[in-house]
Amino acid sequence: MQEKLERRSFILSLILVSVAFLVLIKPFFTPIFWACAIALIFYPVYRLLMQRFPNSPNSMALLTLFMCVILLVIPVLVVATSFINEAVTLYQKVQEGQIDVSKSLEQVRNAFPRVNDMLEGIGVDIDEAKQRLLGGVMNAGSFIAKNAIEVGQNTVNFFVMLGLMLYLTFFLIRDGDRLVNLIIHALPLGDEREHLLLAKFAEVTRATIKGNLVVAITQGSLGGIIFWVLDLPAPLLWGVLMTLLSLLPAVGAALIWFPAAIYLYGIGEPVKATILLAYGFTVISLVDNLLRPILVGRDTKLPDYLVLFSTVGGLILFGISGFAMGPLLAALFLAFWEIFMREFVHPEDMLMPPKPESKDMLMQHKKDNA
Template sequence: MQEKLERRSFIFTLLLVTVAFGLLLKPFFTAIFWACAVALIFHPSYRFLLQRFPKWPNLTALVTLLLCMVVVIIPVLLVASSFISEVANLYQKVQSGEINLGAKVEQVRAAFPGVNAALERFGLDFDNIKERLLGGLMTAGSLIAKNALALGQNTLNFFVSLGLMLYLTFFLIRDGNALVALLIRALPLGDEREKLLLAKFAEVTRATIKGNLVVAVTQGALGGLIFWVLGLPAPLLWGVVMTILSLLPAVGAAIIWFPAGLYLYATGETVKATVLMVYGVAVISLVDNILRPILVGRDTKLPDYIVLFSTVGGLLMFGISGFAIGPLLAALFMAFWEIFMREFISGTEPLLPSPDKSPLDALEKRNSEQDSV
């Protein structure tokens, strides 16, 4: 009796301390998540270097971290700063009346007189839609401008978080396999299930960031490039917006370049409009079909409707990091239910990584096999 009471008291205290420690780390959740994600993505580079310099794990981890900074972090910071500056500048022009969005919408309306008739058939009023659209654009511009000001005021906090992320990334790159083995030993879910769940975590994180983000950035860069070539305003701004929208299935970059093409037709820029439309269909839209199977792989892809809802929900709940966290939570949700159905309902064994290898190593082998195919 005494032993059972002590055991339960210890478990309760353990849970209490764990929750308290989780609350302690809550302000650094974003930095911790991105440190884990970056370590997973650049783990192959670390292993490649470590095979050639096995006696210098610290140096190889540091070189891998510097590679990450040069390839990812510095370019992202440069683009983000330029994007925020361009948004703030455009918002000021709209507020001052230098850019009249209402007049541009009316110009499109006059060029396509059939739009009014089509909307009236569905009981919609063009003027009401225009007011809501302009109001939404102004609200979005105001929000981005305010966030840009807040970011400028909290630059120190941002760089502190960035520094903590890079610091943690170094240790996760160097000690990743050991930490995974320790986590598998500590969790009480059963080693085989834990290997499956950790492998799914690594798989979906890489697929979302390495695959979906690369596809989105490529589509956004191609969209921004054609806007710049055609002399359209704010090509960097619209390129970044197309990148964000490309993360969402059933939305994509077409929600930007297609209306832009219609506007060019409405203003008499027929050649530019045709070039933009053909380029959007033949180049931007095909990037997803070509790159995604190569970078993501067919086995790791969630259904489009799951990706859409989990991405939007993640963005609403976690901010910009939600585009990766949302699909990850959805994948873990599906993995848990898969384990439950196979082991507790149908009684079949789940597909698990090899027990003598860590999930990272199992995933490395699986990705290399997909690449060779």
Template sequence: MVQAKLERRSFIFALLLVTVAFVFLLKPFFTPIFWACAIALIFHPVYRLLYNRYPRWPNVTALLTLLLCTVLVVIPVLLVASSFVNEVIALYQKVQSGEIDVGQQVDRVRNAFPGFEALLQRMGIDFDQLRERLLSGFMSAGSFIAKNALALGQNTLNFFVMLGLMIYLTFFLIRDGETLVQLLIRALPLGDEREQLLLAKFAEVTRATIKGNLVVAVTQGSLGGLIFWALGLPAPLLWGVMMTLLSLLPAIGAALIWLPAAVYLLAIGSMIKGTVLLVFGIAVISLVDNLLRPILVGRDTKLPDYIVLFSTVGGLMMFGISGFAIGPLLAALFIAFWEIFMREFINSSELKTL
């Protein structure tokens, strides 16, 4: 009896050790693995639709699903990212060469709104110091983006290797996803009902967060880029992509771009353009966020808006761009675990045996 217990504990210890080692082995591939799982979840209904019609050809239906995903998602993202990088580098070079004088533009805003400087002085803030810090921050941000854009170009091989691994894994997850889920439920020692609930929550939140946030972000970025182009403002694609990225942050998002742009236009005397951009930003771009995000993200994830905001920001800080999906997912799993705990263990005999 003692020998059997020792062997069991030794095996569990070895199992945990090997599992941890394997997780560390896969750590460099965390991003492609996560996005392969997310894409497979999102496009799985398409695969089921095709598979129900052609059940004898699972490989073909999975390949067609992957091809659709590549055409609708991967290729457009690559094209926009390439154009974005080119415009960032071109803008930074213009600022560095003096063709665009950022300090002069800040002074024009200062002269147009003298009351703003007086307000800052009453708050104990020196405008000149603030101006220097803004210029320094702008140059640092521009330098960071430009250097990383160049680094991305130099690491093109690594990027495409990761992209290839993601697409390769996505094919198998689309085709064998249901089998792998059943295997995972069988392997995990949490109780089948709990595991099914947690995996269902994982799928639900992943779909809602990625689809919802991306729909909101792309819609806001596209509208912002279009209005910049319609008003004849420079680099509309660049600012449209920036608004798309910032729109991943609930509540504030795209306003970090269009609001300062509207203020600048008003400051330099372009009253019509500034007013149009301001009205369009408030009435159209912000309305998209206020209407679509609670419907597409908050409702499906069943998370309060403030939890979505904090988990999204925290996820972006911890995991980079993938954090907009990982953050709310962790928050939803956290709430799901505690709901299970309160329902099944509190004031129950199981809690006393823990």
């Protein structure tokens, strides 16, 4: 009886201490997540370096971290800074009247009278919709401008978080295998289940950040280039927006370039509009179909509808980091249910048999850690 009471008291204390620790590190959740993600992506580089220089783990981890900063961190900072500058400049031009958004919308409206008649026929108030759109544009510009000021004021906090992320990334790269084995030993879920869940975590994280991000950056870059070639305003701004929207399947960058083509038709630029439409359908949209199967893989990719909902939900809950966290949570959700169906539900009771990819993932994970 005494031993049972002691065990229960210890488990309760363990839970309370763990919850308190999670609350303690909650402000650092984002840098911790990105440190884990970056370590997963660059860990193969570290392993390759360690094969050549097996007696220098600290130096090789530091070299890997340096490559991470050069290839990932610095380009992201440069693009983010340029994006904010262009957004603020564009917002100021709209405020000062150098760009008349109302006039442009009126030109588009006059260019498509049949569309206006159709919208009015179904009860849509064109003038009210126009005012709402103008208000949304101004609010978006104001939001970006205010946040740019806040980013400037919180520069010290940003670089502290960046420093913590890189500091943790170094240790995760150097001690990754030992930490994974420690987690597997500590968690009471069963070694095979833990291997499967960790393999799923690694797979989806790599696919989302490396694969989907490369696809998004490619689409955004191509979109920004065509905007620059056609002499449209703020090509870098629209290119970054296309990059962000390209993380969403089914819709993606078309939310920017297609309305832009309609706008060009409306203001009397049919040649530019036709070029943009043709380029969007034949180049930008095909990038997803060509690159995603190579970088992500059809067999391990989540269904497009699940990626869409989990990405949007992740962005709402976690901010910009949600494009990776959302699909990751969705993948872990499916992995837990797959384990449940495989181990706790009789095969004859299942409507659909589980895919054989779980065993392949487990074997691949064990092979990678060998």
